[in-house]
Amino acid sequence: TTDMANTEDEIGIVRGLAWTSVGGDTLEIEVNIMPGKGEFLLTGKLGDVMKESAQAGISYIRSVSEQYQIENNFFKEHDIHIHIPEGAVPKDGPSAGITMAAAMLSAIIQKPVKADVAMTGEITLRGRVLPVGGLKEKLLAAKNAGIKTVCVPADNEKDVSEISQEIKRGLDIHFVSRMQDVLEIAFADGKEA
Amino acid sequence: TTDMANTEDEIGIVRGLAWTSVGGDTLEIEVNIMPGKGEFLLTGKLGDVMKESAQAGISYIRSVSEQYQIENNFFKEHDIHIHIPEGAVPKDGPSAGITMAAAMLSAIIQKPVKADVAMTGEITLRGRVLPVGGLKEKLLAAKNAGIKTVCVPADNEKDVSEISQEIKRGLDIHFVSRMQDVLEIAFADGKEA
Amino acid sequence: TTDMANTEDEIGIVRGLAWTSVGGDTLEIEVNIMPGKGEFLLTGKLGDVMKESAQAGISYIRSVSEQYQIENNFFKEHDIHIHIPEGAVPKDGPSAGITMAAAMLSAIIQKPVKADVAMTGEITLRGRVLPVGGLKEKLLAAKNAGIKTVCVPADNEKDVSEISQEIKRGLDIHFVSRMQDVLEIAFADGKEA
Amino acid sequence: TTDMANTEDEIGIVRGLAWTSVGGDTLEIEVNIMPGKGEFLLTGKLGDVMKESAQAGISYIRSVSEQYQIENNFFKEHDIHIHIPEGAVPKDGPSAGITMAAAMLSAIIQKPVKADVAMTGEITLRGRVLPVGGLKEKLLAAKNAGIKTVCVPADNEKDVSEISQEIKRGLDIHFVSRMQDVLEIAFADGKEA
Amino acid sequence: TTDMANTEDEIGIVRGLAWTSVGGDTLEIEVNIMPGKGEFLLTGKLGDVMKESAQAGISYIRSVSEQYQIENNFFKEHDIHIHIPEGAVPKDGPSAGITMAAAMLSAIIQKPVKADVAMTGEITLRGRVLPVGGLKEKLLAAKNAGIKTVCVPADNEKDVSEISQEIKRGLDIHFVSRMQDVLEIAFADGKEA
Amino acid sequence: TTDMANTEDEIGIVRGLAWTSVGGDTLEIEVNIMPGKGEFLLTGKLGDVMKESAQAGISYIRSVSEQYQIENNFFKEHDIHIHIPEGAVPKDGPSAGITMAAAMLSAIIQKPVKADVAMTGEITLRGRVLPVGGLKEKLLAAKNAGIKTVCVPADNEKDVSEISQEIKRGLDIHFVSRMQDVLEIAFADGKEA
Ligand SMILES: [Ca+2]
Ligand SMILES: [Ca+2]
Ligand SMILES: [Ca+2]
Ligand SMILES: [Ca+2]
Ligand SMILES: [Ca+2]
Ligand SMILES: [Ca+2]
Ligand SMILES: [Ca+2]
Ligand SMILES: [Ca+2]
Ligand SMILES: [Ca+2]
Ligand SMILES: [Ca+2]
Ligand SMILES: [Ca+2]
Ligand SMILES: [Ca+2]
Structure with missing residues (x-):
């Protein structure tokens, strides 16, 4: 089912874009931060590549924690849970990397994410954004879900330029590196706004 | 075998609704809370999707623990065991999510659950209720088991509206989001009553 | 091989009843409690359903530990080992649930179990007894082993009523819920005696 | 290869008897006890039934530790390693149970085992000895290896009585229960001598 | 996709050379060091041989930590994460051994690695460099990515000598042992420069 | 590739002899000892039998640690890493047992091993040396690698006697038990020299 854009800015929830054989879809990535002992929980039938992508994201956040005023012991004293509904639908691939990282950081520093933003892109350990596939289907799904702003990897700029204006009209597409x-x-x- | 509704309100036991190829069924979800070291036990031949659904439920509860006056160290100092009889019957899918969460919270805060209530719905990490399948069979099973009140995901409202009045008669159906x-x-x- | 009833009441040993394609059999469930660190050992080629059944049993016991004067830290400071000979014979299914629970409680509170009692029944987390299959074969095996008293799930009462008097003669059958x-x-x- | 009986009494080494499709064999079970943290190591390509048999043996020893003056913390502060050469040959089954238990207890209490003794028998958690198969081949292998004394399960007495005197001649066979x-x-x- | 050489010297990032059935490629190995508890994380769909190669590398570094003034407790008090984008592409083999080791040491001692260097070679526990395959394809990939300096195992000297000058022109090839x-x-x- | 004998005596490196379907080979077993918490790392694509063989070796060393003046807490406070290059080549079998044990002890007590020695033999938990296969191929490989002294299990004496003098000439063969x-x-x- 296609989920519509959030109706208000939320903390720890970020909209991603997925691409399957039957077309694009949006997926809402949820993150809870709980007092705990440093466990990292990943649920929603995620494949190994997606789990590793989440691990790269959290290591990136840990490596830049100082610049976000995250306390020294934060990661030892909390559990982080990433869940992607719908729980029975298998999900995999690295393209939700930046979405999961954004949702985690939002939950950790308690900063809301804009309701009408969606994003796609592989994240590296150092926070670089790598190109992904299925841009056309993903942008169409974003538009159908009422998304206004989309983050797309800079290295996908050429792919996006080849997509018809009809699909892109009304979307504020940002190329991120x-x-x-x-x-x-x-x-x-x-x-930015 | 079809289990009848509980005869009295119980703590830590909630009635769910399941849907198999041979029709609907009710299943009684049992939760025990024990002094322990934070272990989470899931038994009753549960599949991976169902186990992840239980994890989403407990993380949701942990994230709202303050509003239920659950002590800071509660989850570190107790073990939580979810069991779904009958132990030899495989069970899977996300649709017992809200049932497992309700049973856990009931057991944790020691508040009884009404004997004549049953429910079905996927839970997300943030406590949203997502739609599920097999509503017709599930409502029929609820009715046959003597259930009076059923919680159904709001996003299943259209599915329920298409089910014949004969099946729904006598059931107090609540749409929950x-x-x-x-x-x-x-x-x-x-x-509510 | 058919084991005969114990010759004297023993602590931590309870007779169960099993049912295979070649007929019924008795099996002697042994439990040792040892000073330890809370480990739970299950040996005797037990299948997953049987192991989960044992876990439900021990959680049930933990949840009622107060009423048996079991000390607060008992389960953290002891290891519990359930073994079912013969070690090379695979065993599975939930029907040894009440037998394993009885053997564990007997070993924990050091109370002997009567030598001429056997039992069959699935246990739930809350201590309910659920019906099982193979009653005819099981009762026959009990009789052949010299058992005098058998515990059978209350929900199997109808199944038992259909078994010929010849088989049941001499057995004191108790329906337990x-x-x-x-x-x-x-x-x-x-x-009771 | 057939190993001959030990030339002198040793601590922590006991001779077992195995039975394969190509005949009987002796196998030398070695146990080392080391200061450690309670680990239990099992090597020599042992199958699951054999490993569980070793676990039953060590639990039996723990349950009777007082009568052998084994200190309270012994099992927490030592590692126990059972190894059965030859390391490339798969071994399984419960019939080495009493041999492994005897070797462990010998190593723990530092009491030597007679060089010319061999044994076969399943052990239960409570120290009962259960019958095993392949007696004829095992006794023949014991004899060929220069063994003088053999422990055989009491419930195998009938099997042994059917073996020809020629094989049993020169062997001091003890039935153990x-x-x-x-x-x-x-x-x-x-x-005993 | 072919990644170009880094534009500036970086800490914890080293360029490796890979060889697949469709030709050579460069891969950027990223390492993050984080305050932690001694965990070693390996992501990017790495095969078992590659993971063991990383373990050999970190053990080598631990064994020479004194000569790099690495503090005694460094490895207990930090987590090390190696990630190799692109996350969906399987990677295996021992030939990234020296690259992973160089990236880890760079990140640990915070010493930048030259932007225009790439390398290939198996590492042993003692820091020896063993020969690898696919030199021709690897050197071509390095050249195409704008690499100026390449480390190649000394034992591959003969393989390199057989590669045409056209490919090697412009590359400063160092044989390392x-x-x-x-x-x-x-x-x-x-x-060296 | 055939590795030549070490050029000088080294600590923690011992030459083993392997035997594959395509002939004999030498393999250099490397051991690093690092301050740690008692972990035992085994890399180089080792099979289960070889890993168990290494475990038998380290337990043997632990059991005789007093006679080598190894401190009480040594094994709790250090990690031991055995690596056998080449990392992509699968290795298995028990015949590297004595080589791994020798390399570990050399690394632990910091005593160099002679550069021109190679060895083959299964080790038992009690330090006995058991016979192995492929002697002819192994001795040939040792000779080609410039080895002068070879340790061979005493129980292989007959096998060695049947190998032609041409192969054995120049090798100082020691039978070890x-x-x-x-x-x-x-x-x-x-x-010995
Ligand atoms: Ca969707
Ligand atoms: Ca992708
Ligand atoms: Ca049912
Ligand atoms: Ca469902
Ligand atoms: Ca039996
Ligand atoms: Ca059953
Ligand atoms: Ca043998
Ligand atoms: Ca047997
Ligand atoms: Ca690439
Ligand atoms: Ca390679
Ligand atoms: Ca070689
Ligand atoms: Ca061998």
């Missing part, structure tokens, strides 16, 4: 670019666009009080 | 809705209906001293 | 019923019958100093 | 019987025969300073 | 040789060439402030 | 024999020959300052 580093995780900082993503966060500037997605966080509700970012300078 | 968040876990709070479920608890208000299910807990024995809730305002 | 909760674990307390079982223990009252099995423990050597119970009021 | 409990682990104590085994130890009395095997330990070098036991009363 | 020990990890020290690699580091001298790769670290930005090494004496 | 216990691990002490091996160490006396292999350690650089042993009395």
Whole structure:
């Protein structure tokens, strides 16, 4: 089922874009942060590549934690749970990397993410954003879900340029090459708008 | 075998609704809370999707623990065991999500659940209730088991409207979109009746 | 091989009844409690359903530990080992649930179990006894082994009523619906005789 | 290869008897006890039934540790390693149970086992000795290896009676029904000789 | 996709050379060091041989930690994460051994690696560099990615001599036999240039 | 590739002899000892039998640690890593047992092993050396690698006697029956030369 854009900015929930053999879809990535002992929970029938992508995302966040004023012991004293509904639908691939990282950081620093933003892109350990596939289907799904702003890897610029204007009309497409670019666009009080 | 509705309100036991190729069935979800070290036990031949659904449920409860006056260290100092008889029958799917969450919260805060309530719905990490399948068979099974009140996901409202009145007659069907809705209906001293 | 009834009441040993394609059999469930660190050992080529059944049993016991004067830290400071000879014979299914629970409780509170009692029944987390199959073969095996008293799930009453008197003659058959019923019958100093 | 009987009494080494499709064989079970943290190591390509048999043996020993003056914390502060050469040959089945238990107890209490003793028999958690198969081949292998004394399960007495005198001649065969019987025969300073 | 050489010297990022059935490729190995508890994370769909190669690398570094002034407790108090994008592409084999080791040491001692260096070679526990395959394809990939300096195992010298000058022109090829040789060439402030 | 004998005595490196369908080979077993928490790492694509063989070796060393003046807490406070290059080549079987044990002890007590020694033999938990296969191919490989001294299990004496003098010429072959024999020959300052 196609989920519509959030109706208000939320903390720890970010909209991703998926691409399957039957077309594009949006998926809502949810993150809960709980007092705990450093466990990292990944649910929603995620494949190994997607789980590793989440691990890369959390390691990236840990490596830049100082610049977000995250306390020294935060990761030892909390559990992080990423869940992607719908729980019976298998999901895999690295293209939700930046979405999972954005949702985790939003939950950790308690900063809301704009309701009408969606994103797709592989994340590396150092926060670079790598290109992904299925852009046409993903942009169409974003549009159908009422999304206004989409983050797309800079290295997909050429792919996007080849997509018809009809699909792209009404979408504010941002090309991102580093995780900082993503966060500037997605966080509700970012300078970008 | 079809289990009849509980004869009295119980703590930590909630009736779910299942749907198999041979029709609907009710299943009684049991939860025990024991002094322990934070282990989470899941028995009754549960499949991976169902186990992840239980994990989403417990993380949801942990994230709202303050509003239920659950102590800070509760989850570190107790073990939680979810068991679904009959132990030899394989069970899977996300549709017992809200039932398992309700049973866990009932056991944790020691609040009884009404004997004549049953429910079905996927739970997300943030407590949203997602639609499920097999409504017709599930409602029929609920009715046959003597259930009076059923919680059904709001996004299944259209599916329910298409089911014949004959099946629905005598059932008080509530459409729920968040876990709070479920608890208000299910807990024995809730305002809803 | 058919094992005969114990010659004297023993602590931590309870006779179960099994049912295979070649007929019924008795099996002697042994439990050792040892100073330890809370490990739960299950040996004797037990299948997953049987292992989960044992887990349900121990959680049930933990949940009622107060009423048996079991100390707070007992389960953290002891290891519990359930073994079912013969070690090379695969065993599975939930029907040894009440037998394993009775053997564990007997070993924990050091109360002997009557030598001439056997039992069959699935246990739930809350100590309910659920019906099982193969009653005819099981009762025959019990009789051949010299058993005098058999605990059978209350929900199997109809199945038992259909078994010929010839088989049941000489067996004192008790229909049980909760674990307390079982223990009252099995423990050597119970009021029942 | 056929190993000959030990030339002198040793601590922690006991001779077992195995039975394969190509005949009987002896196998030398070695146990090392090391200061450690309670680990239990099983090597020599042992199958699951054999590993569980070893676990039953060590639990039996733990349950009778007082009568052998084994200190309270012994099992928490030592690692126990059972190894059965030849490491490339798969081994399985419960019939080495009493041999592994005897070797472990010998190593723990530092009491030598007689060089010319061999044994076969399943052990239960409570130290009972259960019957095994392949007696004829095993006794022949014992004889060829220069063994003088063999412990055989009491419930195999009939099987042994059917084996020709030619094979049994020169072997002192003891029928054992409990682990104590085994130890009395095997330990070098036991009363039995 | 072919990644170009880094534009500036970086800490914890080293360029490796891979060889697949469809030709050579470069791969950027990223390492993050985080305050932690000694965990070693390996992501990017790495096969078992590659993971073991990473383990050999980190053990080599631990064994020479004194000569790099790495504190005694460093490895207990930090987590090390190696990630190799692109996350959906399976990678295996031992030939990234020296690259992973160089990236880890760079991240640990915070010493940048030259942007225009790439390398290939199996590492042993003692820091020896063993020969690898696919040299021709790897050198071609390095050249296409704008690499200037390549470390190649000394035992591959003969293989390299057989590659045409056209491919090797413009590449500064170093034959290395020990990890020290690699580091001298790769670290930005090494004496070698 | 055939590795030549070491050019100088080294600590923690011992030459083994392997036997594959395509002939004999030498393999260099490397051991690193690092401050740690008692982990035992085995890399180089080792099969289960080989891993168990390494475990038998380390348990043997632990059991004789007093006679080598190894401190009480050594094994709890160090990690031991055995690696056998080449990392992509699968290795299995028990015949590297004495070689791995010798390399570990050399690394633990920091005593160099002679450069021109190679060895083959299964080790038992008690330090006995058991016979292995492929002697002819192994001796040939040793000779080709420039090895001067070879340790061979005493129980292989007959096999060696049947190998042609041409192969054995120039090799100093020692028949060993216990691990002490091996160490006396292999350690650089042993009395044997
Ligand atoms: Ca969807
Ligand atoms: Ca993708
Ligand atoms: Ca049912
Ligand atoms: Ca469903
Ligand atoms: Ca039996
Ligand atoms: Ca059954
Ligand atoms: Ca043998
Ligand atoms: Ca057997
Ligand atoms: Ca690439
Ligand atoms: Ca390679
Ligand atoms: Ca080689
Ligand atoms: Ca071999």
